[in-house]
Amino acid sequence: MNHELDNDQEEEHSGRSFRRDARARRVNTMEMWKRGTLDDRPIKERWSREFKKPKIKKIKDPSEKFDADDSVEGLVVEVHRRTCVVRLPNGDSVNATYRAAVVYELKEFPVVGDQVIIARAKNAEEDAPYSLLRVLPRKSALVRPGPKDKSRRELVLAANIDQVVVVSSVAEPPFNYGFADRFLLAANLCNLPLVMVLNKTDLIEEIPQNVKDFISIVDKFICVSCKSGKGLDELREVLKGKNSVLSGKSGVGKSSLVNALVPEAQLNVGEVRELDGKGRHTTTSSSLFDLPFGGRIIDTPGIRELGVVEMDGHDLARSFPGFFPGEFFTCKYNDCMHINEPGCDVLARVESGEIPKARYASYLRILDSDE
Structure with a gap:
């Protein structure tokens, strides 16, 4: 009896060894074929699953399910994961989902400021959700590099804009010379004028020399105070009739500035941390606001670092x-x-x-x- 068990165990062990050897041969055959040491003649070896030709899934054109007559052009005012808020010509705002085909065609996700084509599916009810079919060509964009693990792929912050407005402060938090330079470089590379807004001027008696050095090379410089209202009229004139991106590090008073320019915006306002003097993020996604005196502003989240785009x-x-x-x-x-x-x-x-x-x-x- 014991002898029979020993034979069964030997056969099972032999079977496992054979399977291991077979797997090794299959892998080795594939490696030899890759190196050119094996010709293309038919062989009895079966390659392992991971070496099979992958199936390429065809990305369907989303417009196939929609009638062209039912499509409408709109303006992207907010962007979220897989959805965006689009303002229609009549002033209504609707949610629209965007599919892989749209991102694949544009090579980029839709962003605030984009003009897009949206529609409901054929024979859909009036309350059915919209789908984003196409992003119209952009006349301009503010871009920055993506994360290093994404090979620094460019990320578009806003589209169809006329100027970049960078908000900084001298105190609480202190003026960041390097950050301002990076934004100036990004604006120059995108062929966009840069307006420097120095906020919280009620906290200082005199502008430091290093800030004055920066003033001399920007397209426009304005000192403002949301608390006293100083400089806000001048800023309104600069923004009037234009599409502007409002950017800056956390804590410089971007949200307070937007609330002063667009009272109905009612953005949350955060305080500067006492431990490190840095601001808290109060804006979590880009949003577009109509200015009551004409023009639009796109408020972007606080950006801690902005790399130099396409520049060695x-x-x-x-x-x-x-x-x-x-x-x-x-x-x-x-x-x-x-x-x-x-x-x-x-x-x-x-x-x-x-x-x-x-x-x-x-x-x-x-x-x-x-x-």
Whole structure:
């Protein structure tokens, strides 16, 4: 009896060994074929499942299920996961879902400011949900790189805009020189003018020199105070009749500014943390608001970091704002990085005080972070 059991165990062990060897041969055969050491003649080996040709699922055109006559053009005013809020020509706002085909065609998700085509499915009831069929071409966009694990794929923050308005503060939280420079670079690369709004001016007696240095290179600069109302009329004139993106780090008073410009917005306002002097995020998604005096603003979430879009180190060295008078490259060597190269005009101007040291330090920080 024991002898028979031993034979059965040996046969079971032999079967397991055979299966292991067979799997190894299948994998080895595939590897040999990949390396070119095995020709394409038919063989009896069966490749393992993971080496089979994957099935490619065809993405269906969403317009197949919709009548063209029932479609309508609208404006995206909010974007959420798989849905967006679209304002119709009659002023009504509806929810619309967006499918994989739309994202695949655009190579990007719809964003606030997009003009889109939406429709209900054929023979659907009047209260049926809308679907987003197409995103119309954008005349402009503000973009920033995506996460590093996504190969720095660009992310669009807003579409069809006329200018970028960056809100900063000198105190609570302190002015962030590097962040302001990054936004100026992003605006320049997107061919958009930049308006600098210095908020909370009621907390300071005088504008620091490093902020004055930045004022000299932006397209427009306005000092405001939501508490006293200072500068708000001037800001309204700058925003009037234009589509503007409102951006800035958390805690600088973006939400308070929107509430002052659009009273019915009623955005939540957060305070600055006492421990680190940084602001709390009160805006969680981009939203579009109509200005009562004409124009629109897109309020974007507070952004802690903004990378430089599509720009390597040499491009940054040649186009950093404020480095060259008239924006003409004046260094001796075309590939000068302004670090320790001979004949560097930037280093000479930093040494003479013509270029502020804070601006040069900001350039080095951006250069190091993008390498």
